[in-house]
Amino acid sequence: MAEIIQEIQDRRARRAYKESPVDRAVTERIFTAATMAPSCSNKQPWRFLVCDKDPALGKARHALNGGNYWAKVAPVLVVVTTRDDLDCQLDDDRNYAQFDTGMAVMGLMLQATREGLFAHPMAGFSPEKLREAFHIEEGTRVVTMIAIGHPGDGANLNEKHSESERSARERKPLDEVIQWNHWSQLTPD
Secondary structure, three states: OOOOOHHHHHOOOOOOEOOOOOOHHHHHHHHHHHHOOOOHHHOOOOEEEEEOOOOHHHHHHHOEOHHHHHHHHOOEEEEEEEEHHHOOEOOOOOEOHHHHHHHHHHHHHHHHHHOOOEEEEEOOEOHHHHHHHHOOOOOEEEEEEEEEEOEOOOOOOOHHHHHHHHOOOOOOOHHHHOOOOOOOOOOOO
8 A cells, every 4th residue: 555655744844943044056946846746737827936035034933923933944945926816706606726836835835844944834924014025016915934044952942942953743633624425514623
C-alpha cells in the first residue's frame, strides 16, 4: 500500500527560524511549485509578493501582529494575494480565487519542506499596513503571509511556542471530519 507523501507528513507550522538567507534558486523552486497548483479554468489567480531584502522585508515585518514576533527572524516573508476577477465567477456565487490560491500555498509549503525549510502561513498581520506600505490596490484581497526560512534553535521563542515546537502533531480523527455516503448535520465544536 502506498504511504502518505513524506513532505505532507513532515510539514509543520514551525516557528523556530534562523536569520540566514534562503538561496534565490531554492526560493524560485518553491514558487515554481506553488504555480503548478490546479486552478479553475487554469486562471491561476494567485499573486505573491516575496520580501527577502530591506526595505521590503522591514515593511512586511512591521505588518505582523505581536503574536507573530517569531516571524520577524525569518529571512523571507511572502504576502499572498488574489482578486476575484482573476478567477472563475460561477452563477451560484462560488468564487474559486481563494480556494485556488490556497492550493498554490500548499504546493509552496510542500516544496519548502522538501528543501529542508519551514514555511508557516499566518493570519496575524494587518492587511491595511501591507496595503499602505506596498501600495496594494483595492479589490486585491490579502489572503495570508508566509514566513519561509531555515530551521533555527528557537532561542527567541516564548514558552508557549517553544513547547509547540516539541509537541506531537495533532490531527482530528478521520471519523470526525469525513462522512461516508450521507450527510449528518455538523455541530459546532
